[in-house]
Amino acid sequence: MDGENREERQVTVKELMDKQIFHIVNVGEETDRQVTGVFCCDLLSIAMGRAPADGAWVTVMGNVNTIAVATLADVSCVIMAEGAVLDEVARAKAKEQGVTVLATEEPVFEAALKVHQEIHG
Amino acid sequence: MAELYYDLHIHSCLSPCGDDDMTPNNIVGMSVIKGLDVIAVTDHNSCKNCPAVMAAAKEYGILAIPGMEINTSEEVHAVCLFEELKAAMEFDAYVYERLIPFPNKEEVFGKQQIYDASDRVCGTVPNLLINASDISFEGLWELVRGYGGVMFPAHVDKMANSLIANLGFIPPDSQFVTAEVKDLGNLHRLKRENPYLERCRIISNSDAHYLEHIHEPELTLHVEEKSVGAVIEALLNGVAG
Numbered sequence: 001m002d003g004e005n006r007e008e009r010q011v012t013v014k015e016l017m018d019k020q021i022f023h024i025v026n027v028g029e030e031t032d033r034q035v036t037g038v039f040c041c042d043l044l045s046i047a048m049g050r051a052p053a054d055g056a057w058v059t060v061m062g063n064v065n066t067i068a069v070a071t072l073a074d075v076s077c078v079i080m081a082e083g084a085v086l087d088e089v090a091r092a093k094a095k096e097q098g099v100t101v102l103a104t105e106e107p108v109f110e111a112a113l114k115v116h117q118e119i120h121g
Numbered sequence: 122m123a124e125l126y127y128d129l130h131i132h133s134c135l136s137p138c139g140d141d142d143m144t145p146n147n148i149v150g151m152s153v154i155k156g157l158d159v160i161a162v163t164d165h166n167s168c169k170n171c172p173a174v175m176a177a178a179k180e181y182g183i184l185a186i187p188g189m190e191i192n193t194s195e196e197v198h199a200v201c202l203f204e205e206l207k208a209a210m211e212f213d214a215y216v217y218e219r220l221i222p223f224p225n226k227e228e229v230f231g232k233q234q235i236y237d238a239s240d241r242v243c244g245t246v247p248n249l250l251i252n253a254s255d256i257s258f259e260g261l262w263e264l265v266r267g268y269g270g271v272m273f274p275a276h277v278d279k280m281a282n283s284l285i286a287n288l289g290f291i292p293p294d295s296q297f298v299t300a301e302v303k304d305l306g307n308l309h310r311l312k313r314e315n316p317y318l319e320r321c322r323i324i325s326n327s328d329a330h331y332l333e334h335i336h337e338p339e340l341t342l343h344v345e346e347k348s349v350g351a352v353i354e355a356l357l358n359g360v361a362g
Binding site for chain 2: 043044045048049060061062063064065066071072084085087089097
């Protein structure tokens with residue numbers, strides 16, 4: 001029962017940033033909070049109700065509303081995949097709302113997998 | 122025949138992301154100062170500030186078209202413009218019933234304020250307006266035509282909430298003949314990658330959420346006469362017009 005015995009590590013947002021796996025777009029507040037899982041979705045209407053609190057949310061949607069939804073769902077950080085960028089308004093909103101935003105050129109699955117591996121070893 | 126300086130995609134303070142200074146009177150006043158001939162206030166999934174905008178426009182002597190930026194079930198943004206305010210408000214009611222009923226949280230998304238003609242707040246919209254509706258992009262053209270309006274996909278060159286980014290390509294059975302491009306510098310590439318756009322009238326609007334972002338009088342729309350009907354007609358005719 002490999003999966004059950006696998007050690008689950010405690011990974012904080014700060015530790016995730018320190019790993020230098022992702023570019024740092026915005027350092028939010030509470031970077032000592034734990035990243036408890038990964039969630040992937042680009043439709044905000046779905047992410048809004050289903051992104052788990054404390055999860056890392058991987059998306060390509062760099063709109064100002066992404067940041068609002070991140071705040072609402074209380075995710076631990078947003079990870080922009082596929083080289084997608086936050087527009088200027090969204091970047092300002094991330095700063096204002098204290099949302100940590102990371103970025104990578106990797107596709108969504110690979111980006112999510114890296115976070116998963118950090119959590120689950 | 123007339124050439125009209127236009128900005129047909131402007132958000133008011135009814136859109137949660139719109140600045141609080143984007144009141145109907147301020148938008149109309151700023152558009153007049155800038156020297157625009159025709160504007161449309163197109164809030165996310167709502168026309169509820171259009172009555173105030175139309176009243177202010179009448180007073181200031183500028184042409185205003187009642188409209189909405191709808192968010193389809195695919196989260197594609199499209200601008201819908203109507204010849205008559207009454208039809209716009211009926212469309213507004215139709216869309217509001219088909220929004221995901223999710224209450225707005227002002228502290229997160231922003232206020233959704235309705236203004237009266239005297240620029241006073243006369244109400245707020247309870248459900249979050251930036252959400253998706255359950256209206257599909259497919260069929261939207263016909264739906265809007267049923268209200269005597271015209272639809273064009275918004276900012277097709279953007280990565281978020283655009284027809285091309287969200288659906289991957291322009292559905293070949295689409296019926297729209299006008300398309301909005303955010304950065305006209307992208308037009309050559311866009312047309313090469315999406316030949317459908319060759320048959321479209323290409324326009325560029327500000328999508329302003331702040332007063333200072335409303336367009337300067339630079340781009341013009343060629344119309345039969347200076348009227349709402351003629352602008353709608355031009356957008357319905359695409360390049361054929």
